Amino acid sequence: xxxxTAASPIPTAHPRGKSSLFExxxxxxxxxxxxxxxxxxxxxxxxxxxxxxxxxxxTIFRDGTSAFRQASLSFPITLDAAILDPNGNRAPEDLAKxxxxxYGNLIGQQFANFLAAEGIAVEGITDRDISxxxxxxxPGRLRDMVLANPALIGQTIDFTAxxxxxxxxxxxxxxxxxxxxxxxxVSVEQLQLADLLVERGILxxxxxxxxxxxxxxxxxxxxxxxxxxAIIGSLYMMVLVLIFTLPVGVAASIYLEEFAxxxxxxxxxxxxxxxxxAVPSIVFGILGLAIFINFAGLPQSSSLxxxxxxSLMTLPTIIIATRAAIRAVPPSIRDAALGVGASKMQTVFxxxxxxxxxxxxxxxxxxxxxxxxxxxxxxxxxxVAFVTNYPAGPLEGGVLDPATALPVQVYSWASRSDxxxxxxxxxxxxxxxxxxxxxxxAAILLRRRFERRW
Amino acid sequence: xxxxxxxxxxxxxxQSKIEAKGVQVYYGEKHALKDxxxxxxxxxxxxxxxxxxxxxxTFLRCLNRMNDTVASARVMGSIRIDGEDxxxxxxxxxxxxxxxxMVFQKPNPFPKSIxxxxxxxxxxxxLAANKAELDSIVEASLRKAALWNEVKDRLDATGTGLSxxxxxxxxxxxxxxxxxxVLLMDEPCSALDPIATAQVEELIDELRxxxxxxxxxxxxxxxxxxxxxxAFFHLGSLVEYGETGQIFTNPKDPRTEAYITGRIG
Numbered sequence: 001x002x003x004x005t006a007a008s009p010i011p012t013a014h015p016r017g018k019s020s021l022f023e024x025x026x027x028x029x030x031x032x033x034x035x036x037x038x039x040x041x042x043x044x045x046x047x048x049x050x051x052x053x054x055x056x057x058x059t060i061f062r063d064g065t066s067a068f069r070q071a072s073l074s075f076p077i078t079l080d081a082a083i084l085d086p087n088g089n090r091a092p093e094d095l096a097k098x099x100x101x102x103y104g105n106l107i108g109q110q111f112a113n114f115l116a117a118e119g120i121a122v123e124g125i126t127d128r129d130i131s132x133x134x135x136x137x138x139p140g141r142l143r144d145m146v147l148a149n150p151a152l153i154g155q156t157i158d159f160t161a162x163x164x165x166x167x168x169x170x171x172x173x174x175x176x177x178x179x180x181x182x183x184x185x186v187s188v189e190q191l192q193l194a195d196l197l198v199e200r201g202i203l204x205x206x207x208x209x210x211x212x213x214x215x216x217x218x219x220x221x222x223x224x225x226x227x228x229x230a231i232i233g234s235l236y237m238m239v240l241v242l243i244f245t246l247p248v249g250v251a252a253s254i255y256l257e258e259f260a261x262x263x264x265x266x267x268x269x270x271x272x273x274x275x276x277x278a279v280p281s282i283v284f285g286i287l288g289l290a291i292f293i294n295f296a297g298l299p300q301s302s303s304l305x306x307x308x309x310x311s312l313m314t315l316p317t318i319i320i321a322t323r324a325a326i327r328a329v330p331p332s333i334r335d336a337a338l339g340v341g342a343s344k345m346q347t348v349f350x351x352x353x354x355x356x357x358x359x360x361x362x363x364x365x366x367x368x369x370x371x372x373x374x375x376x377x378x379x380x381x382x383x384v385a386f387v388t389n390y391p392a393g394p395l396e397g398g399v400l401d402p403a404t405a406l407p408v409q410v411y412s413w414a415s416r417s418d419x420x421x422x423x424x425x426x427x428x429x430x431x432x433x434x435x436x437x438x439x440x441x442a443a444i445l446l447r448r449r450f451e452r453r454w
Numbered sequence: 455x456x457x458x459x460x461x462x463x464x465x466x467x468x469q470s471k472i473e474a475k476g477v478q479v480y481y482g483e484k485h486a487l488k489d490x491x492x493x494x495x496x497x498x499x500x501x502x503x504x505x506x507x508x509x510x511x512t513f514l515r516c517l518n519r520m521n522d523t524v525a526s527a528r529v530m531g532s533i534r535i536d537g538e539d540x541x542x543x544x545x546x547x548x549x550x551x552x553x554x555x556m557v558f559q560k561p562n563p564f565p566k567s568i569x570x571x572x573x574x575x576x577x578x579x580x581l582a583a584n585k586a587e588l589d590s591i592v593e594a595s596l597r598k599a600a601l602w603n604e605v606k607d608r609l610d611a612t613g614t615g616l617s618x619x620x621x622x623x624x625x626x627x628x629x630x631x632x633x634x635x636v637l638l639m640d641e642p643c644s645a646l647d648p649i650a651t652a653q654v655e656e657l658i659d660e661l662r663x664x665x666x667x668x669x670x671x672x673x674x675x676x677x678x679x680x681x682x683x684x685a686f687f688h689l690g691s692l693v694e695y696g697e698t699g700q701i702f703t704n705p706k707d708p709r710t711e712a713y714i715t716g717r718i719g
Contacts, residue, residue, distance in 0.1 A: 261525065262525060330562075332558065332560055332562035333562060333564065333565075334523075335520070335523075335556075335558055335562065336558065336562040336563070336564060336625070336628075337564070337574075338520065338523060338551065339518070339520065339551060339555065339556040339557075339558065339629065340551070340552075340555065340574060340575035340578075340628060340629065340631075340632060341548050341549070341550075341551040341552035341575060341578065341579060341632060342548070342574075342578055343548045346578055350574070350578075351564060355565065
């Protein structure tokens, strides 16, 4: 301190003048004002994003919840042996000769007869209008029932069939008498009859599990379309993505973080992994189309190809998350393990990996959640197809069968012309959101379960 | 330096355990350790003292090749333990570290149970044939580390839940569980309060009967209290090495004297 004496004189007391602690000086006021402003900015940002989120969820749920409820008609049907089994021998091959057209006529006729017998009638309605209220999905369903159980032939059964999309829309308020006058697909008389049928309990709206289990259906019968194939496809893809990415991602991260020498090559690899995470997903779709379908010859629209493409996309995310988790393990733990004579691999597998596990699992699940909502690459590999057959079980090569995925189904329904698909695409979004919430909750629970302090 | 024990301090051992000759360490371009020659005796506590950055920890980490984990570190010269060069190509550092245990500056128990902490070393080195043997190793190690009585009823409790001093003794127990021949301690008490420090120091003195202990310390009082031999490092060189009493009362090198009296550091 000896060199400080000559120069600067010690400042005299009270450079700011005499002041009271009870009064804020100008500088303090400015600082406090800046702090208040900053807090307000932050608060505004959060409020704005919450409001936007709330609006989005509100519209989705407003439009989508009705997709889970569906109008259906129940009435007795006498399965006339003369029509369904003209040869009278109940042979499966003979039964199969009767097409859905035959069943359709039977249903229409029986429904009209039933209404006549019950004395339910609307002036000016034709039999054609009456049978037109039953979904075009019904004949196929009845035929499947009969083929599965030929003993039903000749009996009278209680049959429940979807009402057509327009009748369903009328009960949900989407279709009105005014719109019906302009609509060639539904007549005012049909709606009047629907009112009567509701009174008699023949037509009713109830929870429709078919929305979750049925395969997709065409514009002709939106009421019978469901997410069955999409859910199976998404499920297959997620499981495959997990199988493909977790081992590869974790192995790559461990190698890069713990074993790889730090040189130009590993730097290059690191930069490229980060870059890959930022590549637009549609590019991966083109890659998948070129490599997996055109070059490797895997079947298009299959969940295997979808999973491979999404794995490529998810891998960088998982590697980045895993490396961050491994890096977050304190070096003192590695020192401790090496210090007692553990080998590098023992150190990693006995100590580093268990501690990094919560981070790895969270990163993986969040990566999978992003992958679950991925649409663009799937469009290019043909998963936007119209698939009405369920893929086979996973062990019977179901991953090679054509399938769709939930987000792709949303996209495909949103672009259909029939208004009944509006509620269905919102409903599909709700299902997708449900899966995402489940995955995120799983991530949080796993994190809690594995979290340890050091 | 009026500790009475200094006077009666004698070095009974004459057989050297570790012999270092011409050890040079570079971290990249930086010459961290310059030409260190030292012979560390068996069953003796040797203290390394010196100002921060003088190379004493670097040298300690050479003795069990922990410097191998630093990519930029290069070690030259020879370090022999019982006449075997530990930097020989045939030496597996993993085997070496079982023989040369280490206790670190900050207590770093594994986030596992107390039992697992101590049992880990014997397990990976196959020192116990069965559970009973492992149990006895754990008990013996914890007893030697003067921790047994405090934790015997909660061996399943997590090691990180112990107090700082207990954690450090747990780390010592973990280090001696593999029955090393040399125990390296890198400022083992710097994160501990005076009471825990006293316990660890007492422990070090007891460990001397079985191991050759090398301790790096910033506290000259601690060096004086626990060690028989002291080495003073300065700017990467070994300035003076001798019996602790002699170093503290009658240093030969003016730099040692300056450090001990608080003029450099």
